[in-house]
Amino acid sequence: MDTSNIALIRRPPRSYRDFYLRHEIEIDLTLADRQHAGYVDALRAAGLDIHAIPPDERFADSVFIEDTAVVWQGRALRTRMAPHREGEQDAVIDHLRQTHEIVTLPPTATLDGGDVLHTEDITYVGRSSRTNGAGAGALRDFLGPAKRRVVEVPVDRCLHLKSAATWLGDETLLVAHELVDVSYFEIERVLFTAEGEEKAPNTLRIGSHLLLLAGNPGSAATLWEFAQYRDLTLHTLAMSEFEKGDGSLTCLSIVM
Ligand code: GLY
Secondary structure, three states, X not given: OOOOOEEEEOOOOOHHHHHHHOOOOOOOHHHHHHXXXXXXXXXXXXXXXXXXXXXXXXXXXXXXXXXXXXXXXOEEEEOEOOHHHOOOHHHHHHHHOOOOXXXXXXXXXXXXXXXXXXXXXXXXXXXXXXXXXXXXXXXXXXHHHHOOEEEEEEOOOOOOHHHHEEEEEOOEEEEOOOOOOHHHOOOOEEEEOOOOOOOOOOOEEEOOEEEEEOOOHHHHHHHHHHHHHHOOEEEEEOOHHHHOOOOOOHHHOEEO
């Protein structure tokens, strides 16, 4: 975690608003731009260099760049996403190709980056509406050379595995127990989000910085104590316009 030095990001296209309006969800694009800029500022403050992939109006959800690729030790696995998102990967993979070996999925496999949760020694993969068994298997093959074990976790109460659980570092997982069965995780130290704070599990730890979502006071108290004990800098970010699109903190970058 401490060796990360780059974040890939992609600013929201104008079509992000139009797409959600068709689903009767109103996005305030000015606020979305401001929230996204605040997020990028927090990544910079955490010491990351920002590589921005140009926005693409054809892909309304492309701000959620995490779903397009899984990056590990000089290699990048191109994912296969929901039909309305297929194609978002092209520009990201073109960028990654300059520095990484690119690996592709077999034809029947589906996988979203939001379902991939790395801990110290195990990678958990959500079996969700977005990631199937072949996708989980392809991830296992991809991480095989790095000798990482891949453990599957059923996800049926939220979009992605990382909607329900994220890695806080220091051998600690943050979980919303109402969203995922915690018994799948082979981890001793688990912190739980507060009841009813369904967006709170999605945090992003970068070195000595921890990004968390505003508006979850019960979970924030737990995270504040975790951070204070380890001398972490907390960044509490309001991301309402991305929560409306079922996105959150991890979705908005690929940290590598
Ligand atoms: N709206 C986020 C996604 O569909 O992946």
